[in-house]
Amino acid sequence: MSALALAEVSLALGSFTLGEISFTLEGPEILVVLGPNGAGKSVLLETIAGFHRPACGRIIIGDRDVTALPPERRRVGFLVQNFGLFPHLTIVQNVALAARGASSDGAAPAIGELLARFGIAHLAEASPLVLSPGEKQRVALARAQACRPDVFLLDEPFAALDAPARDELRLELLRFLRAARIPALFVTHDHTDVAALGDRVAIMREGRILQLAASSEVFHRPLSRTVAEIVGIENILAGRITSRDPRGLRVAVGGQIFWAVGDGPGGSEVDLAVRADAIRLVATDDSAVAAENRIPATVVALHNLGVLTKVTLDAGIRLIACLMTRDAAELGLAPGAAIVALIRAADVHPLVP
Amino acid sequence: MTVAARPWAAGVRGGSPAVLLVAWLCGGLLLAFILLPLIQLFAVQTGGSMLQVARQADVRDALALSVGASLLTAFVAGLFGVPLAYLLARVNFRGRTAVAAAIDLPLTVPHTVAGIALLMVFGRHGVLGEPLETLFGLRFWGTLAGIVVAMLFVSVPYTVNAARIAFEAVDPRLEMVARTLGMGPLQALWRVTLPLAWRGIATGLTLTFARSISEFGAVVILVYYPMTAPVQIYEMFLNYGLESASAAAALLLLVSLVLFIAFRHFAYGRRLIAGSGR
Structure with a gap:
């Protein structure tokens, strides 16, 4: 061998x-x-x-x-x-x-x-x-x-x-x-x-x-x-753990509260990693899609990469989402459009400091 | 077509035709400046005059000595210059730029100055000349060894520089790949790096040879006798005048040109003119 x-x-x-x-x-x-x-x-x-x-x-x-x-x-x-x-x-x-x-x-x-x-x-x-x-x-x-x-x-x-x-x-x-x-x-x-x-x-x-x-x-x-x-994760958000319970961590990032799955002492600083493709965009907040984090945001810019489109969002903090260009067109995404970003807590990964 | 109307700009993309025309005019004048004296040298020969001078034993000896000494110089330059070029290209040692600059020094030293400096080292009472004669009987005044020393001093930078550039152009990773394919360090050098650098090295050796055969100043000061062809021509010019000197000069030019073209042919394959693509 x-x-x-x-x-x-x-x-x-x-x-x-x-x-x-x-x-x-x-x-x-x-x-x-x-x-x-x-x-x-x-x-x-x-x-x-x-x-x-x-x-x-x-x-x-x-x-x-x-x-x-x-x-x-x-x-x-x-x-x-x-x-x-x-x-x-x-x-x-x-x-x-x-x-x-x-x-x-x-x-x-x-x-x-x-x-x-x-x-x-x-x-x-x-x-x-x-x-x-x-x-x-x-x-x-x-x-x-x-x-x-x-x-x-x-x-x-x-x-x-x-x-x-x-x-x-x-x-x-x-x-x-x-x-x-x-x-x-x-x-x-x-x-x-x-x-x-x-x-x-x-x-x-x-x-x-x-x-x-x-x-x-x-x-x-x-x-x-x-x-x-190094692996190119688009969203790395600096925050502070506000509380923890069996469902996960509550982390304050800018003005937003994120639910994350992970561990860490309350009150401590933590960085959250969120991949762009883990952010789901919907026009209005319908409860049909299960996600612990539901964040209203405004589209700042669209970056067409061919099959995929990267979307820069302003939700008090800057977020980058990535979706199929076709889906972006169906959603009618354009700069200035109001949108809701859905992120599952399991996709919000606290980084070891 | 504009290209057909301006033949001086044919085959060139970009560049203003006016600029190209001026460039051609300047280049053409320069080319004429180089070629005219050389052509004139042959034009004034009656044919018989070159033949007659070729029959003189002293002229033939001087030519043979020049060719032989220059070949020997190129050989010595390769032997010592190519390893140094490899070091300069591959090893980032302390003082590398100083070494590279030192190698270029002979290019800036007037050749009579070089001759005098060499005389002080290799002459009868020189710092190397005296002990070398006492120990090994090796003399540099009035000998082939002296001629080679003088030629080497003024011409070795061409070999070192050309070989260094040639080695620099060979990807060091090719040598690494060769090693992983089972070749030892010397085998990798011999089978991969040297063949790839060979054209540049050969160009350097050719330039060293050409510079050696044309050397007068350093040789005439360090070694007057036996006379190389340039020294012989100088002597003929002083003693018998322009006419007989010019016949010998034309003969030397002919020999140099034939050898130069032959070496280039050897180095570049069938291509006689360097740089016309690979």
């Missing part, structure tokens, strides 16, 4: 530090690492690949402790932005060069077979410069596979692609990783990668993992304000 485990890996690189990174990936699991630029995501991958020596901690790949091994002996598949094909070599030479390195332990599969398996046999003599992104990804995977990696490290391979190409390549990559049953670490700053790829997601900032959990958990119940900001 392939696995990747990091145990309290720390590293100092100039003024940058990677702090006590620990996690374990089992079997074919994909862990997405999400964080802003400069969070140390690439440094983390490069450390696992063997390009930086950790100050302390251990790195286990498969069943081998690779902490002291150089990159060429760690058996990691490394996919970088634009896929890192060698432009001076043909496709078959790219793959053969990798297989040469692996052939010393007799594990390299036949190159022709490998090209056929990835559907790139017809490109054998082509230059990487003329390939489409999809073809490049297949060549990069075939080339990495020639070395029989125990783990895949993917460093924003889709960063330079447009959205439709990204969706297609992501599906293909997912299919490959699942079939190969190899654990993978996928670094990105794009939220859509998280939902589409990740079994679990690690939120990283300033060299530390702030939260590591199932992606739905991180998106709906972020641990802290920082995590909520």
Whole structure:
């Protein structure tokens, strides 16, 4: 069983530090690492690949402790932005060069077979410069596979692609990783990668993992304000707990009272995270929709994103809701319109200060 | 069509035709300024005069020495300059900009000054010249070694700079990917980074060679004999006048041009003119 485990890996690189990174990936699991630029995501991958020596901690790949091994002996598949094909070599030479390195332990599969398996046999003599992104990804995977990696490290391979190409390549990559049953670490700053790829997601900032959990958990119940900001939660409201009872917390935010599901001492400051898509908009307050929070508001602005529309609301506090553009039209939303925002208490998530 | 009516602006998007016309006029004058003296040098030759000067043993020896010394200089420049260029491109060490500036220094030193400075180091009583002769019998005055030292000093910046730019253009992540594909650090350098930087390195070596074969000032001060071609031409000019010197000059020009074009051809594949796309 392939696995990747990091145990309290720390590293100092100039003024940058990677702090006590620990996690374990089992079997074919994909862990997405999400964080802003400069969070140390690439440094983390490069450390696992063997390009930086950790100050302390251990790195286990498969069943081998690779902490002291150089990159060429760690058996990691490394996919970088634009896929890192060698432009001076043909496709078959790219793959053969990798297989040469692996052939010393007799594990390299036949190159022709490998090209056929990835559907790139017809490109054998082509230059990487003329390939489409999809073809490049297949060549990069075939080339990495020639070395029989125990783990895949993917460093924003889709960063330079447009959205439709990204969706297609992501599906293909997912299919490959699942079939190969190899654990993978996928670094990105794009939220859509998280939902589409990740079994679990690690939120990283300033060299530390702030939260590591199932992606739905991180998106709906972020641990802290920082995590909520990184995963792009639109409404983060500063408030004060006024009372608590079995139904939840009453939190005063601006002039409004919010019901939230969570825990916290009365009288203390708390931040509430509310996803834009958890806010339901209705023209008049009919009790047909169950929601503990029913907030009258005025539409300030509409931001049409195509299928979705973001609506900025003024309810004494500023709220951002997100709904289908079609529904927005049916509601007759326009700046200045009076509206009621419905939010279930379960969707109001108090953040740990 | 406006494009057909203004051929000087053909194939260009944007840019005012008037500006382009002025640019063409300035560029054309500059080109004529460079080419005219060179063409004139060949035009005044009677054909027989170049052949006659080519038959002189001292001229042939001087040409062979110039070519040989310049090739050797380019080789030494590559041997020491390419590793330094790699360091400058890849390692963010303390004092990197100071090192890069020091490498450019020879470009700003007048070549007679370079010759005198080299004489003080590599000359008979120089700080290196004297111990090197005592210890290894290596002499720099009146020898090929001296000519190479003089040429190297004035021409090595071209190799270091071109190679540094070439290395900087190679994505360091390609080398990382190569390592994860089972290649050791030297193998990754040899199979990925060097081939990708090769064109730039070859351009640098070609420029170093060209600069070396044309060097006069530093060579004539550090090493008068044996005479390289430029020194020989200078001597002919002083002793026999313009006519015989010009024949030898045309011959040197011919040899330099043929070699220069051959090297560029080697570096750029079939393309003779640099920069016309990749």
